[in-house]
Every structure is written in C-alpha cells, then in structure tokens.
Amino acid sequence: MKLIVLDRDGVINRDSDAFVKSVEEWIPIPGSIEAIAQLSKAGWKVAVATNQSGIARGLFNGETLEAMHDKLRQLVNGQGGRVDLIVHCAHGPDDGCDCRKPSPGLFRQIAQHYAMNDLTGIPVVGDSLRDLTAGLALGCTPYLVKTGKGERTLQKPLPEGTQVFSDLAAVVQHLLQD
C-alpha cells in the first residue's frame, strides 16, 4: 500500500517552541499542502501522527485541535487531495502513555487502521528524532526534513538509513520520481 506517515508541527505547518495553540497559529509550511495533495492524487494514503501535549498542558483543547485539523483537511481538499487519517497523543510527558512519540502507539493505531501487521517500508517524515524512532518501531523508513526542529535534530546522531531533505515537498518529489 502506498501509505506515508507525516509528523505535523514542523513538517506540515510551522512549529513554535511556544506550541501551536490556535487555528490562527496553524500556518502551513510553503509547499506542504501542495505536496500532500500531489501524493494523494498519485494514489498515496496520507496519515498524520502528532504529539499534542499542549492539551495536557491546558494550552488548548480537543475542539481547537480538531479545528486545526479541519483547516488542514480543507486546504488539502482545495488542492484536490485528501488527508486520510490523523492520530494524536494528547498526553503530557509524565503521563506514561504508549502513544506519545517516541513511543510507538500512534503508529500501531495507524497499522491497525489499515489492517496491517506493521509499517515495514512505509515512509515516516519528521522534524524530530522521536518521530523517526516511533515509526522505526513499526518498520517505517525514516525521512528527516530540515524545517521545524529539523536543523536541531540534524546535530544529533540519526537512525541508520535516515534520508534528509530540505522540506516535505522535496521528500514528495523524491518519492514520486520512482
């Protein structure tokens, strides 16, 4: 199955060290909406897996998060594409859940949604090490982008086989060239 798993903040939209707390603060990274639409028009299923500890921290609520995701879906639909699935972890760092990346829970949810035992060979695109670690636990192929926290992540040792691209649009261009 042509399936890809995207991190959200710092890959699809601008990230902020102060968290992305509202629809107004949710601003697409140039080229990302078009890249997602291009993938889905080429027959790919696009899933998003995102940590949203801002909910546990009381910075925003589930309704606001859903409004951000409606904005994402509408923008992609407007380009003729579709975001197929969005899963998120609303917990905080001390909640001990299994879905906060780098834990694999969100990726297990994605595999289950598509009736797959694992995600072997499925690209995971992130700006943080934890995005790649979580995906690798289910067999994903790791891609790091330099947007968001990507430049900082590049300063650390990367999982073997990680491919680095400037942004999501460059990853998509690479994936669609084959």
Ligand SMILES: O=P(O)(O)OC[C@@H](O)[C@H]1O[C@@H](OP(=O)(O)O)[C@@H](O)[C@@H](O)[C@@H]1O
């Ligand atoms: O990149 P994804 O997973 O889509 O979302 C990351 C966000 O939930 C936030 O995650 C926080 O990490 P902590 O939750 O405080 O460790 C911080 O890194 C924030 O800057 C960032 O906006």
Ligand SMILES: [Mg+2]
């Ligand atoms: Mg991120």
Ligand SMILES: [Zn+2]
């Ligand atoms: Zn969680």
